[in-house]
Amino acid sequence: MTYAPETSSAKAGRELTTRQRESLLSAYRTEIAIAFAIALVALAVGSQVPQALSWGNFANITQAGAPLIIMSLGVLLVVITGGIDLSVGSVFSLTGMVTAQAMAQGLGGVGAALAGLSVGLVFGSINGFLVTVVGLAPFVVTLITFAVAGSLAFIVTNGRSMPIGDPDFWLLNSGSLVPGIPNYILFCLVLLIAIEFFLKKMVAGRWFYAVGSSSTAAYLLGIPVKRTKFMAYVASSLLASFSGLLTISYILNAESTAGSSLMLQAIAAVVIGGASLLGGTGTAVGAVLGALMITVIQNGVNLIGINSFWQGSVTGFAILVAVLIDRFGKSRRSRH
Amino acid sequence: MSHQSQPVLSVRGLTKSYGATSVLKGVDFSVARGEVHALLGGNGAGKSTMIRIITGLAAKDAGDIAFHDAAGNLLSEADGRSKVAVVHQELALLPHLTVAENIVLPQLTSGFGLFDRKRSWRLAHDALCLIDPEFADTSLHRLVGDLSLHQGQMVEIARALSFGAELLLLDEPTGNLTSAETQRLFDVLRRLTTENGLAVVFVSHRMKEIRQIANVCTIIRDGRTVVDCVATESLSDTAIVEKMGQITARQTENGSVSHVTAKNANTADDTLVIRDADMEVRLAPGTVLGVAGAPAGPLALISALVGAAKARRWMVARSGWPEAFTSPRQAARNGAGFITGDRAHKGILANLPIIDNVMASRRIVRGVWFTNSRERTECLDLVQSLKIKAASIWDLPDTLSGGTQQKLLLARWLGLPSRLLVLEEPTRGVDIGTKKEIYQLIRRMAASGTIIVWWSTENAELLEVCDRVVAFDTEGRCAGVVDKQDLSEDALANMTGMAA
Numbered sequence: 001m002t003y004a005p006e007t008s009s010a011k012a013g014r015e016l017t018t019r020q021r022e023s024l025l026s027a028y029r030t031e032i033a034i035a036f037a038i039a040l041v042a043l044a045v046g047s048q049v050p051q052a053l054s055w056g057n058f059a060n061i062t063q064a065g066a067p068l069i070i071m072s073l074g075v076l077l078v079v080i081t082g083g084i085d086l087s088v089g090s091v092f093s094l095t096g097m098v099t100a101q102a103m104a105q106g107l108g109g110v111g112a113a114l115a116g117l118s119v120g121l122v123f124g125s126i127n128g129f130l131v132t133v134v135g136l137a138p139f140v141v142t143l144i145t146f147a148v149a150g151s152l153a154f155i156v157t158n159g160r161s162m163p164i165g166d167p168d169f170w171l172l173n174s175g176s177l178v179p180g181i182p183n184y185i186l187f188c189l190v191l192l193i194a195i196e197f198f199l200k201k202m203v204a205g206r207w208f209y210a211v212g213s214s215s216t217a218a219y220l221l222g223i224p225v226k227r228t229k230f231m232a233y234v235a236s237s238l239l240a241s242f243s244g245l246l247t248i249s250y251i252l253n254a255e256s257t258a259g260s261s262l263m264l265q266a267i268a269a270v271v272i273g274g275a276s277l278l279g280g281t282g283t284a285v286g287a288v289l290g291a292l293m294i295t296v297i298q299n300g301v302n303l304i305g306i307n308s309f310w311q312g313s314v315t316g317f318a319i320l321v322a323v324l325i326d327r328f329g330k331s332r333r334s335r336h
Numbered sequence: 337m338s339h340q341s342q343p344v345l346s347v348r349g350l351t352k353s354y355g356a357t358s359v360l361k362g363v364d365f366s367v368a369r370g371e372v373h374a375l376l377g378g379n380g381a382g383k384s385t386m387i388r389i390i391t392g393l394a395a396k397d398a399g400d401i402a403f404h405d406a407a408g409n410l411l412s413e414a415d416g417r418s419k420v421a422v423v424h425q426e427l428a429l430l431p432h433l434t435v436a437e438n439i440v441l442p443q444l445t446s447g448f449g450l451f452d453r454k455r456s457w458r459l460a461h462d463a464l465c466l467i468d469p470e471f472a473d474t475s476l477h478r479l480v481g482d483l484s485l486h487q488g489q490m491v492e493i494a495r496a497l498s499f500g501a502e503l504l505l506l507d508e509p510t511g512n513l514t515s516a517e518t519q520r521l522f523d524v525l526r527r528l529t530t531e532n533g534l535a536v537v538f539v540s541h542r543m544k545e546i547r548q549i550a551n552v553c554t555i556i557r558d559g560r561t562v563v564d565c566v567a568t569e570s571l572s573d574t575a576i577v578e579k580m581g582q583i584t585a586r587q588t589e590n591g592s593v594s595h596v597t598a599k600n601a602n603t604a605d606d607t608l609v610i611r612d613a614d615m616e617v618r619l620a621p622g623t624v625l626g627v628a629g630a631p632a633g634p635l636a637l638i639s640a641l642v643g644a645a646k647a648r649r650w651m652v653a654r655s656g657w658p659e660a661f662t663s664p665r666q667a668a669r670n671g672a673g674f675i676t677g678d679r680a681h682k683g684i685l686a687n688l689p690i691i692d693n694v695m696a697s698r699r700i701v702r703g704v705w706f707t708n709s710r711e712r713t714e715c716l717d718l719v720q721s722l723k724i725k726a727a728s729i730w731d732l733p734d735t736l737s738g739g740t741q742q743k744l745l746l747a748r749w750l751g752l753p754s755r756l757l758v759l760e761e762p763t764r765g766v767d768i769g770t771k772k773e774i775y776q777l778i779r780r781m782a783a784s785g786t787i788i789v790w791w792s793t794e795n796a797e798l799l800e801v802c803d804r805v806v807a808f809d810t811e812g813r814c815a816g817v818v819d820k821q822d823l824s825e826d827a828l829a830n831m832t833g834m835a836a
Contacts, residue, residue: 022689022730201707203699206692213687220644220682221748222668222700280687 030274033325034289038296045300052303065295066184067243069288071262072269073195074239076287077232079270082212082279083131083138087123088240088266090149092259095119095244097156100254103165113245120241123149124234131233132226153256161255164248173249184246196284208232212279268315269294272322293318342369342408344503344535350399352385359385361559367503370529372536374550374568378580378767379739380725382559383539387505392417421496422505426680427488431481436460438480439495463498467524486517505537510545511764514630514793515829522549541767543573555579577768608756608787611651615814617806622782626802627791629832633808634791641758641789642674643667668700673749677760683745684733690744691715691729697748718747739766750777757781758789763797775801795828807831
């Protein structure tokens, strides 16, 4: 982080006209730092267990991490607007149960998947409606839908786990729409690029930051605050749903509690990625790297053979380091 | 007690830089007991930074800061700092606690961590009595959230007195006050300095007030002291402006701020009619309508104009517009712009770079989908034409001084073809040179046919800029509409009930 004052001094010296374009290095400082941190963790694990650095393990990490990456991208959108989505884990589980049950009732793979995604659409709309129109606090609203969706996930099959009926359903996760690239990587990449482009280059994306920065200021400016927030909650739930589909397509079995640990991990990923829970900051690249960091840590803990109960502590420590870096990086940048 | 010229604080050769930007390049500043000391300087001259260093919020690079006690002995920096209190324009009070609690909470040390109610009430009452005995008797147990801004300031000053402050730093304390409240504040300050030997540092951009209250002034320019502790009377207004480094040529230019009337062919159709039970104003394109008075009335009118609140009382009519705007968004899309007076909470988007802050209104009015490189050029042009000092348009707004942030807000609507522009105190916290620039800019926008509605608590400013003024009394009722030829400060003061 020591280079921060250097860049600002270089800026001050130059004429404003020459600074038309934002340099990628300064725009993605936090993300570059996280990427280095991930590499460090990976190397540290590799020094203990050499096969951790193999191609096979890399495939493992991305496959295991894809659902978390996609869910984190959704949570990020809500966090940027200054909200929080606690319901993603429950929506993830319920999507799996509804999809599996729909197949058991004789629906084809595509129809069942659409039924699953409709869970995300419905719960996202409920969250968005209660937050924007009714005006309830996001924490309370998504705590309610977290509880409701979580209990519905048990009710669908009366608590039993449910195998996937469509024999071709694995293709969603492990097939290759683009030859040579497995779908789970393709989905992560496409969503990452699409969301980063939306947030950085589209006016509607800039509004996400504006709303999170100050929703009063945004409202008085004429920014559609309610529409922006509503979109964020719907996108978050839809992405949680989609990541639920990817997961059952991978393990070919749906369980009522599948997503219960994911909500906290997704929030952690977003925070590690440099977003502030107060809103107004965060990038898609950061959220994806945050999710990768958590996955690499979990993978490392397993490989080294540490008791897996330690996973939470290690992740907690990673969050602490990430927010500390972010905090001291920022205080250098601004005058006040 | 008479004036004592013992120093309370003396600062010598203070320097401070952020990265390669040096903000203070060797400032000298000293304050003596019993004086009201005006600290003057343009936006970004380094006033705020110096205050932050004095109060310990920022670390100095080099230089000496010395605090002295009543006997003239040198105090340690920590002891000295405990005798300094700052009152900002944005008050640092807890709205859900009572006046008494706000005053004594910072120093409650009574045994076992229990709240000694009687003792704390007495402490708070004593402190408030120094300021206003009547207020002390009636308001000790009111919630601070229910107080007016002026009363809140009194509470902050009382808190400072109760912990034994000997130096009071007031950072633009009159920005949100009506003239009458300002006078009451000045009375209190005069009494505290002459009777209690308090030292007061007063930061303001309002020349008239500085003349009224300050006996001594120091002027800072570009991080250096250019005038050190000189009696205020010995300097003329022009001399002060000159010392602050503002171009005086513009002053003469401003004397004849060009009152060009718009030459729109269809002026008759494009009249804006504002009406309530008591009054009706018809505004032709290019008119600058001033709004005078305590916040209640003007704020209600303004939110009705820009759709920020339901217009129960006001009727606003214009061809092509709906009966009332239902949201600021609808207003903006119909070419009715709004620049808020609450820069920190309702204006600046603090997490977004300068470019997003400046281009926000344009993006809404134009309904564009993507940001692009044309936008960058446009933003650079705006930033440069407003002389906004920024290293890069990708910097966050909090790297800018308060007055520069105000320019960012103005830039949002500057040059956008608009039919109405509503401004809340656009020159608050802005130095004199910039003020004149803003007057010019607004006049130019009016000349292109935009109707301007301008609320200001500074009546002199309304006289200078407006074609017409609608005045509200302290109850928020409309007290009348005055045309330019009948305008005078006295008339406005009478109508708004804020006579000194």
